[in-house]
Amino acid sequence: MPxxxxxxxxxxxxxxxxxxxxxxxxxxxxxxxxxxxxxxVPEKVNIxxxxxxxxxxxxxxxxxxNASPRISRSTHIKVQRMIxxxxxxxxxxxxxxxxxxxxxxxVMLPPLRHAFADAYFGEILSGIADRxxxxxxxxxxxxxxxxxxxxxxxxxxxxRRFVDGVLCLGFNEKHSFLSDFAARRYPMILxxxxxxxxxxxxxxxxxxxxxxxxxxxxxxxxxxxxxxVYAAPESPTARDVVETYTSSxxxxxxxxxxxxxxxxxxxxxxxxxxxRVLLSRDPQISAILCxxxxxxxxxxxxxxxxxxxxxxxxxxxxxxxxxxLAYANPSLTTVHLPLxxxxxxxxxKLVERIRGKVERVAEVLPxxxxxxxxxxxxxxxxx
Amino acid sequence: MPxxxxxxxxxxxxxxxxxxxxxxxxxxxxxxxxxxxxxxVPEKVNIxxxxxxxxxxxxxxxxxxNASPRISRSTHIKVQRMIxxxxxxxxxxxxxxxxxxxxxxxVMLPPLRHAFADAYFGEILSGIADRxxxxxxxxxxxxxxxxxxxxxxxxxxxxRRFVDGVLCLGFNEKHSFLSDFAARRYPMILxxxxxxxxxxxxxxxxxxxxxxxxxxxxxxxxxxxxxxVYAAPESPTARDVVETYTSSxxxxxxxxxxxxxxxxxxxxxxxxxxxRVLLSRDPQISAILCxxxxxxxxxxxxxxxxxxxxxxxxxxxxxxxxxxLAYANPSLTTVHLPLxxxxxxxxxKLVERIRGKVERVAEVLPxxxxxxxxxxxxxxxxx
DNA sequence: AACCGTTGTTAAAACAGTTTACCATTTTTG
DNA sequence: CAAAAATGGTAAACTGTTTTAACAACGGTT
Numbered sequence: 001m002p003x004x005x006x007x008x009x010x011x012x013x014x015x016x017x018x019x020x021x022x023x024x025x026x027x028x029x030x031x032x033x034x035x036x037x038x039x040x041v042p043e044k045v046n047i048x049x050x051x052x053x054x055x056x057x058x059x060x061x062x063x064x065x066n067a068s069p070r071i072s073r074s075t076h077i078k079v080q081r082m083i084x085x086x087x088x089x090x091x092x093x094x095x096x097x098x099x100x101x102x103x104x105x106x107v108m109l110p111p112l113r114h115a116f117a118d119a120y121f122g123e124i125l126s127g128i129a130d131r132x133x134x135x136x137x138x139x140x141x142x143x144x145x146x147x148x149x150x151x152x153x154x155x156x157x158x159x160r161r162f163v164d165g166v167l168c169l170g171f172n173e174k175h176s177f178l179s180d181f182a183a184r185r186y187p188m189i190l191x192x193x194x195x196x197x198x199x200x201x202x203x204x205x206x207x208x209x210x211x212x213x214x215x216x217x218x219x220x221x222x223x224x225x226x227x228x229v230y231a232a233p234e235s236p237t238a239r240d241v242v243e244t245y246t247s248s249x250x251x252x253x254x255x256x257x258x259x260x261x262x263x264x265x266x267x268x269x270x271x272x273x274x275x276r277v278l279l280s281r282d283p284q285i286s287a288i289l290c291x292x293x294x295x296x297x298x299x300x301x302x303x304x305x306x307x308x309x310x311x312x313x314x315x316x317x318x319x320x321x322x323x324x325l326a327y328a329n330p331s332l333t334t335v336h337l338p339l340x341x342x343x344x345x346x347x348x349k350l351v352e353r354i355r356g357k358v359e360r361v362a363e364v365l366p367x368x369x370x371x372x373x374x375x376x377x378x379x380x381x382x383x
Numbered sequence: 384m385p386x387x388x389x390x391x392x393x394x395x396x397x398x399x400x401x402x403x404x405x406x407x408x409x410x411x412x413x414x415x416x417x418x419x420x421x422x423x424v425p426e427k428v429n430i431x432x433x434x435x436x437x438x439x440x441x442x443x444x445x446x447x448x449n450a451s452p453r454i455s456r457s458t459h460i461k462v463q464r465m466i467x468x469x470x471x472x473x474x475x476x477x478x479x480x481x482x483x484x485x486x487x488x489x490v491m492l493p494p495l496r497h498a499f500a501d502a503y504f505g506e507i508l509s510g511i512a513d514r515x516x517x518x519x520x521x522x523x524x525x526x527x528x529x530x531x532x533x534x535x536x537x538x539x540x541x542x543r544r545f546v547d548g549v550l551c552l553g554f555n556e557k558h559s560f561l562s563d564f565a566a567r568r569y570p571m572i573l574x575x576x577x578x579x580x581x582x583x584x585x586x587x588x589x590x591x592x593x594x595x596x597x598x599x600x601x602x603x604x605x606x607x608x609x610x611x612v613y614a615a616p617e618s619p620t621a622r623d624v625v626e627t628y629t630s631s632x633x634x635x636x637x638x639x640x641x642x643x644x645x646x647x648x649x650x651x652x653x654x655x656x657x658x659r660v661l662l663s664r665d666p667q668i669s670a671i672l673c674x675x676x677x678x679x680x681x682x683x684x685x686x687x688x689x690x691x692x693x694x695x696x697x698x699x700x701x702x703x704x705x706x707x708l709a710y711a712n713p714s715l716t717t718v719h720l721p722l723x724x725x726x727x728x729x730x731x732k733l734v735e736r737i738r739g740k741v742e743r744v745a746e747v748l749p750x751x752x753x754x755x756x757x758x759x760x761x762x763x764x765x766x
Numbered sequence: 767a768a769c770c771g772t773t774g775t776t777a778a779a780a781c782a783g784t785t786t787a788c789c790a791t792t793t794t795t796g
Numbered sequence: 797c798a799a800a801a802a803t804g805g806t807a808a809a810c811t812g813t814t815t816t817a818a819c820a821a822c823g824g825t826t
Contacts, residue, residue, distance in 0.1 A: 093544050097784090117508075119497075160472050161474050430812065443774090455773080478812080480781050481812080481813045
C-alpha cells in the first residue's frame with residue numbers, strides 16, 4: 001500500500017479541505033435528481049431545448065453562456081435560471097468545433113521508462129496542472145515514444161484538433177522533431193531547455209546563474225580542486241553549467257583540468273561511478289559540483305562508503321533541489337530550480353501564445369543556492 | 384539539470400530507437416510541403432474538399448476512412464490516394480460530436496502535493512499510458528482538488544463530453560464523491576483499491592496474498608515478535624494487509640499485540656518514527672512488516688542509525704517494490720506489486736466497460752515476494 | 767419480360783454549439 | 797420632429813464529421 005491517500009498526507013490541510021467536497025457532491029446529486037423529477041426524461045439536454053423552455057432563441061442562450069454584453073440583465077437572469085434548472089452543460093466538442101479553441105494543452109514527456117514517476121518532471125507538471133486548471137484548460141499527456149513521432153502523431157495533436165498547444169519537458173537538441181512544430185507555427189514551448197538555433201519558444205531556469213552560485217560558494221569555502229559531474233552535453237542548459245563551471249575556475253585563477261570532468265548520465269549510479277573515477281584520477285579533489293541531485297546523492301553514497309567524509313573531506317553540491325532529499329544524510333547543499341514556478345509560467349505563456357497575445361516566448365527564471373550539510377570549508381583552512 | 388534526457392538514459396535502447404524518428408519527421412515535413420506546393424492554399428482541408436477532389440460523395444470518403452466493407456476496392460484506393468495527397472486528417476472534434484465516443488480517458492489523482500512525482504502513481508500511469516496509446520485513446524490528467532470536486536467538475540468530465548471514462552488512482556472510501564460516478568452509470572474504475580459497498584468497479588493488487596507472502600517469509604525465518612507499520616485504515620486494501628498480518632500471527636500460534644501496530648502515514652518520516660515507537664514499546668521485536676516501501680526505508684534508516692543492525696537484529700519487509708530501491712543499503716525485501724500491469728489492465732477494462740462489452744469490473748492481480756538483504760533469520764536460530 | 771436481391775454510392779439528416787448579418791424598437795441628436 | 801445611433805434579439809449559416817434511408821445499376825431467377 002503505497003503513497004499516502006489524502007487524509008494520511010503530511011499536509012493534512014488538503015485532507016481537511018477535502019471534507020466539504022463530500023457535501024458538495026451530495027448537493028450536485030440532489031440537483032440532478034431534481035432535474036430528473038421535473039422532466040421525466042432529461043436525457044441529452046441541449047442548447048435548443050434550453051432555448052425553447054426559456055422562450056428565447058438559441059443564439060441568446062449561447063450569448064448568455066458566453067456572458068455577451070449584448071444580452072440584457074433580465075434576459076440573462078431568465079435564461080441562466082433555466083440553465084440551472086435543467087442542469088444544462090454545454091457540449092465542449094460542439095463548442096470547440098464551431099469555436100476557435102479546444103482549451104486543451106498537451107504535455108509531452110520523453111520516452112524514459114520512469115518519466116511519469118520522476119520528481120523533476122513531477123514538480124514541473126504540478127505547476128502546469130495548477131495553472132492550466134485556473135485558466136480553464138485541460139491537460140493531455142503524451143510520451144513521445146519513437147513510434148509516436150515516426151507516425152507523425154505529434155503533429156496530429158494539432159491537426160486533428162486534440163489540443164491548442166504543447167509543452168515539451170525533458171527534451172534536448174537531439175530531438176529534432178520538435179522543429180516540426182515551429183515550422184508550422186503550432187504553439188509549442190520547450191520547458192527548461194532551449195534550442196541552439198533559437199527558433200523554438202522556451203522557458204527555462206537560469207542554469208548559468210545556478211552554476212555561478214554553486215561555484216561562488218565552493219570557492220569562498222576555500223576549495224581549489226573542484227570537479228564536476230555533468231550529463232547530457234546535447235542539452236544547451238546542461239552545457240551552460242559546464243561552461244560556467246569552467247569560466248568560474250578560470251576567473252578564480254585556477255586552471256581547469258579535463259580530469260575533473262566526468263559524465264554521470266543524470267543517474268544515481270552514474271554519480272557514484274563518477275565520484276570513484278574522479279578521486280582515482282585526482283585525490284586532491286575537495287569539492288564536486290553535480291549536474292543534478294540524483295548524481296550528487298550517488299556521489300555522496302560512494303564517498304561515505306569509501307572512507308571519504310562529506311563534507312569534511314569532500315564537499316558536494318547538487319542541482320534541482322528535489323523533495324525528500326533535505327532529509328538525506330548528510331543533507332544536500334544544492335541549487336534550487338524553481339520548477340513549480342517554471343511549470344506555471346510555461347503554461348501561462350503557452351496560452352498567451354495560443355491566443356496570439358505574444359509572438360515569441362523566451363523566459364529565464366532565477367535560481368538560488370540552498371545551503372545544507374554536504375558542503376564545508378576546505379580542510380587546510382579549518383582552524 | 385535534472386532527469387536524464389533520452390540519450391543519456393540508462394536504457395540506451397530508447398535513445399537509439401529514437402534516431403529514426405528524426406528522419407521520419409523530416410519525411411513528414413516533405414510531404415506537407417508537397418501538399419502546399421500543389422495547392423497554393425491547403426489551409427483547412429476537410430472531408431468535403433477531399434470528396435470534391437476525388438469525385439465522390441462525402442459519405443464515401445467517410446466510409447473509406449472507417450474501412451467500411453461497402454466501399455469497392457477501386458474506390459477505396461482512389462479516395463485513399465487523394466487523402467494522402469492532400470494530407471487530410473479528420474477533425475476528431477467533429478468525429479466525436481457526431482459519433483458515440485471521444486476516445487479520451489481521464490486519470491484522476493488525489494490532491495497530494497507530489498502526486499505527479501510519485502513512484503507508485505508513476506508506475507501505474509506508465510501502464511495506463513502504454514495501453515491507452517495502443518487502444519487509440521488519449522489521456523487527460525486531473526488532480527481532484529477540493530475545489531474541483533466541489534464544483535462538480537468530475538461529472539462535467541462526462542457531461543460536457545471531455546472523456547468516455549475515468550480511472551481513479553490513490554483514493555479510498557473517504558472520497559465518497561466517487562460514488563457519483565456509479566450513481567450515473569458513468570464508466571469509472573477505481574485503481575488499486577475497492578469500496579466496501581462494492582458498487583464501484585475496481586482493479587487492485589492482491590494485498591492479502593502479498594501480506595501472506597511476507598508473513599510466511601518472516602515466520603519461516605523464525606521470527607515470533609513481528610510488528611507492523613500500517614497506514615490509511617480507511618483504505619480497504621490497506622486493511623487487508625493488517626487483517627492478514629493478524630490472522631497469520633494467530634495461525635502461527637502467536638498472540639498479536641496492539642503494541643505491535645503503529646500508523647506510519649505512508650511516509651518516510653512516518654516509518655522512522657513508527658520504528659522508534661515500536662522498539663521502545665517492545666525491544667523484543669525482531670521483524671517489521673511495513674505497508675509500503677517508503678515507510679520501510681524510513682524504518683531502516685531509524686534502525687541503522689540507532690544501533691540496530693538490519694537484518695541481523697531486526698528484519699524489515701516493505702510493500703510496493705518501487706524502483707531505485709533495490710540499490711538501497713541494505714537492499715529491501717519487499718512485496719512486489721504488479722503496478723505497471725495493473726495500469727494496463729485498468730485501462731483495458733475501462734475501455735471494455737465504455738464499449739459495453741462488460742457490465743462490471745472487479746479484478747485482482749497476484750503479488751510476489753522479492754527477497755533481498757533486509758531480512759534474515761531470527762538471531763537465536765542462527766548457528 | 768417482369769421480379770428480386772446484391773452491390774456501391776449518395777443526399778440529407780443528425781450531432782451541438784458559435785457567429786454574423788439583419789431587423790425591430792428605443793433613445794439620442796440636430 | 798425627423799434622422800441617426802444605440803440596444804436587444806433572432807434566423808440562418810457555419811464548424812466537420814457519421815449514419816441512415818434511398819436509389820441506380822446489374823446479374824440471376826421464375
